[in-house]
Amino acid sequence: MTVVFQRPVTLSEKGTHYCPGCTYGIIHRMIAQAIDELGVAGRTVGVASVGCTVLAYDYLECDFLQASHGRAPAVATGIKRVRPDAIVFTLQGDGDLAAIGMAEIVHAAARGENFTVFFLNNTIYGMTGGQMAPTTLVGQKSTTTPGGRQAARAGRPIRVSEMLATLDGPAYIERVAVDRPANALKAMKAIRKALKLQVDGVGFSLVECLSACPTNWGLTPGEALQRVGRELIPYYPLGVYKDVTAKAGPDEDQTPNGGDRP
Amino acid sequence: MNAEKVLMKGNEAIAEAALRAGCRFYAGYPITPQNEIPEYMSANIFDAGGQFIQAESEVAAINMVFGAAAAGARAMTTSSSPGISLKQEGISYLAGAELPAVIINMVRGGPGLGGIQPAQSDYFQATKGGGHGDYHLLVFAGESVQEMVDLVGLAFQKADEYRSPVLLLGDAVLGQIMEPVALPEPVREEEMPPKPWATVGTGGKRSKNVITSLRLHPELLEEHNLKLMEKWRRMQANEQRSVSYRLEDASLALVAYGSAARICRRAVDLARQEGIQAGLLRPVSLWPFPERAFRETADRVDAFLVVELSLGQMVEDVRLATNCVKPVSFFGRTGGVVPTPAEVLDEIRKADPGTGAAPGVQSTRPGGCCR
Amino acid sequence: MIGRVVFDRERCKGCEICVLVCPRKIIALDQERNEHGYRPAMITDEEKCTGCAICAQMCPDCVIQVFRETGAAAAGRSKEDAKGELHA
Numbered sequence: 001m002t003v004v005f006q007r008p009v010t011l012s013e014k015g016t017h018y019c020p021g022c023t024y025g026i027i028h029r030m031i032a033q034a035i036d037e038l039g040v041a042g043r044t045v046g047v048a049s050v051g052c053t054v055l056a057y058d059y060l061e062c063d064f065l066q067a068s069h070g071r072a073p074a075v076a077t078g079i080k081r082v083r084p085d086a087i088v089f090t091l092q093g094d095g096d097l098a099a100i101g102m103a104e105i106v107h108a109a110a111r112g113e114n115f116t117v118f119f120l121n122n123t124i125y126g127m128t129g130g131q132m133a134p135t136t137l138v139g140q141k142s143t144t145t146p147g148g149r150q151a152a153r154a155g156r157p158i159r160v161s162e163m164l165a166t167l168d169g170p171a172y173i174e175r176v177a178v179d180r181p182a183n184a185l186k187a188m189k190a191i192r193k194a195l196k197l198q199v200d201g202v203g204f205s206l207v208e209c210l211s212a213c214p215t216n217w218g219l220t221p222g223e224a225l226q227r228v229g230r231e232l233i234p235y236y237p238l239g240v241y242k243d244v245t246a247k248a249g250p251d252e253d254q255t256p257n258g259g260d261r262p
Numbered sequence: 263m264n265a266e267k268v269l270m271k272g273n274e275a276i277a278e279a280a281l282r283a284g285c286r287f288y289a290g291y292p293i294t295p296q297n298e299i300p301e302y303m304s305a306n307i308f309d310a311g312g313q314f315i316q317a318e319s320e321v322a323a324i325n326m327v328f329g330a331a332a333a334g335a336r337a338m339t340t341s342s343s344p345g346i347s348l349k350q351e352g353i354s355y356l357a358g359a360e361l362p363a364v365i366i367n368m369v370r371g372g373p374g375l376g377g378i379q380p381a382q383s384d385y386f387q388a389t390k391g392g393g394h395g396d397y398h399l400l401v402f403a404g405e406s407v408q409e410m411v412d413l414v415g416l417a418f419q420k421a422d423e424y425r426s427p428v429l430l431l432g433d434a435v436l437g438q439i440m441e442p443v444a445l446p447e448p449v450r451e452e453e454m455p456p457k458p459w460a461t462v463g464t465g466g467k468r469s470k471n472v473i474t475s476l477r478l479h480p481e482l483l484e485e486h487n488l489k490l491m492e493k494w495r496r497m498q499a500n501e502q503r504s505v506s507y508r509l510e511d512a513s514l515a516l517v518a519y520g521s522a523a524r525i526c527r528r529a530v531d532l533a534r535q536e537g538i539q540a541g542l543l544r545p546v547s548l549w550p551f552p553e554r555a556f557r558e559t560a561d562r563v564d565a566f567l568v569v570e571l572s573l574g575q576m577v578e579d580v581r582l583a584t585n586c587v588k589p590v591s592f593f594g595r596t597g598g599v600v601p602t603p604a605e606v607l608d609e610i611r612k613a614d615p616g617t618g619a620a621p622g623v624q625s626t627r628p629g630g631c632c633r
Numbered sequence: 634m635i636g637r638v639v640f641d642r643e644r645c646k647g648c649e650i651c652v653l654v655c656p657r658k659i660i661a662l663d664q665e666r667n668e669h670g671y672r673p674a675m676i677t678d679e680e681k682c683t684g685c686a687i688c689a690q691m692c693p694d695c696v697i698q699v700f701r702e703t704g705a706a707a708a709g710r711s712k713e714d715a716k717g718e719l720h721a
Contacts, residue, residue: 043463063464074317077326082334
């Protein structure tokens with residue numbers, strides 16, 4: 001009997017507080033899996049932010065800090081500058097990163113700080129009950145845009161990956177999604193690549209992961225995943241936006257944990 | 263202590279003192295009148311094996327200090343009044359997460375953008391919270407470049423000892439003047455306490471360290487606050503510091519800190535020449551307020567005259583500490599205006615218990631039980 | 634190849650993502666609820682499981698462990714035996 005899939009060692013036993021169908025859990029597991037594969041758990045320091053990831057330090061077995069809202073890239077900068085051998089990552093939602101934390105993420109990226117940002121974009125404020133986020137789509141309902149976001153009143157959503165890719169500082173920026181198995185495999189690849197680049201000292205990496213928030217979207221988990229594909233991906237296209245390591249030919253294909261391709 | 267003295271500008275001496283105290287991470291943002299500190303750090307900390315970042319804002323800077331402190335480094339940020347306002351959330355987080363750090367405020371006139379001249383109008387911000395939540399900072403204030411240099415070393419030491427942020431109050435005068443200063447010997451690695459709680463990676467050898475100020479269960483948060491309160495109690499018991507000048511036979515005790523104290527010292531000498539028995543009680547720790555010294559002094563003098571570069575903030579703590587057993591009057595200039603010794607002498611004459619005259623400028627803040 | 638899956642009933646939040654993504658459509662929610670009040674996912678016909686692990690990889694709560702029987706050992710094994718063996 002071979003093991004095809006089991007819980008990564010770096011993922012804690014403790015169950016998460018995330019809602020049923022919240023894709024944060026998938027991303028946590030992928031990060032834990034990548035840490036296990038790279039063998040860096042003993043060197044890793046995670047930075048949880050304010051939002052649904054606030055309790056992330058209970059879900060991953062590595063040293064962890066809890067940063068104030070929006071400031072995780074600054075906190076991570078402090079850690080990495082003092083301990084350059086540590087593998088440092090942040091977990092940030094769209095409010096944390098793209099609203100209050102916009103200055104910190106832009107400048108950490110511009111400085112090319114050698115840590116990894118996992119940007120969990122679910123187009124809404126989850127923890128606080130469903131308010132508009134900088135990435136909420138026009139027409140999308142939220143508790144602070146009850147009739148649907150109007151561009152005239154609330155502006156238009158921000159495409160973070162594209163924006164940061166205009167900077168010379170970052171080394172690797174990719175947008176992924178976990179709405180269906182094929183995309184989830186690419187997400188795993190991106191997460192692994194981002195952490196590997198940090199291990200190799202290449203520079204700043206950011207993986208923007210389009211996520212579902214069934215509770216605040218008012219959808220079932222299945223419907224929420226479908227919304228990611230139907231509404232989010234067209235506005236936030238998946239793909240690599242910056243890669244200083246990109247070669248002319250196709251990347252080496254890495255299939256995680258065996259498993260049939262769908 | 264290195265006996266040789268060097269003529270140095272206050273801000274630069276403070277930066278050099280921090281390096282010698284083992285500071286290996288500095289993050290700051292330009293703001294007058296403290297810019298020489300980040301500039302000096304940018305020129306010198308890398309050679310010392312440290313890191314300097316000019317952060318995108320004072321908010322980012324305090325959070326970088328949070329990260330660096332969590333990773334075990336002696337970390338510092340400096341700013342001036344408006345920038346210190348921006349740091350308040352970060353300072354509250356440092357206190358709640360029990361991280362050592364040094365923050366220096368070279369105070370300027372406020373409120374708002376205010377002015378760039380010296381002031382002492384951030385006393386409330388420094389000692390009565392500033393940030394949210396039940397916490398206290400150790401707050402020290404020096405009156406000379408030498409004393410600020412000495413207090414920087416003390417600040418790093420106490421920050422590590424208590425696992426708590428320490429605030430130094432200076433002002434534009436202290437930052438900009440040049441005075442002879444004896445610089446301390448650099449602190450050696452072995453002299454610094456180990457930090458087993460730091461988040462540096464488990465190394466596979468221990469369970470994970472989690473540094474957080476979040477405790478969602480009220481009972482746990484209360485328990486944490488009570489644990490922190492023990493720290494504040496130890497600070498109150500052990501860290502009260504003050505210096506007296508010609509107080510032994512004084513009938514009128516002036517009370518001032520920082521640059522105001524320098525002016526008051528001169529005014530005391532002038533008053534003595536006129537036969538007024540004036541003296542000076544100068545707090546060096548603003549939190550904990552040196553209550554013991556004030557209670558003891560209140561028994562011996564007939565009145566207090568508090569002099570601040572503000573509308574009157576420390577005067578309230580003088581009244582609290584002395585329980586108003588003797589009259590406490592106030593004189594202040596604000597907005598960056600610095601009074602002369604002659605002006606203070608004028609107030610001394612008015613406040614002199616010998617003549618029984620009424621004091622001059624009153625504190626505009628309500629409350630207080632005496633003149 | 635034959636797949637074997639183990640569902641951690643108490644960890645499951647009944648989100649049904651695994652139900653939706655299973656290519657063989659052999660996962661469903663149990664009628665009986667777990668301690669947290671959720672109806673946990675369970676396999677309905679393990680003989681059809683190929684061990685593709687798509688369910689496990691899409692599960693937000695890491696509820697599912699997936700194994701594959703290999704070679705001759707696959708023949709004639711009972712379900713109970715399969716669940717007990719955890720050799721890598």
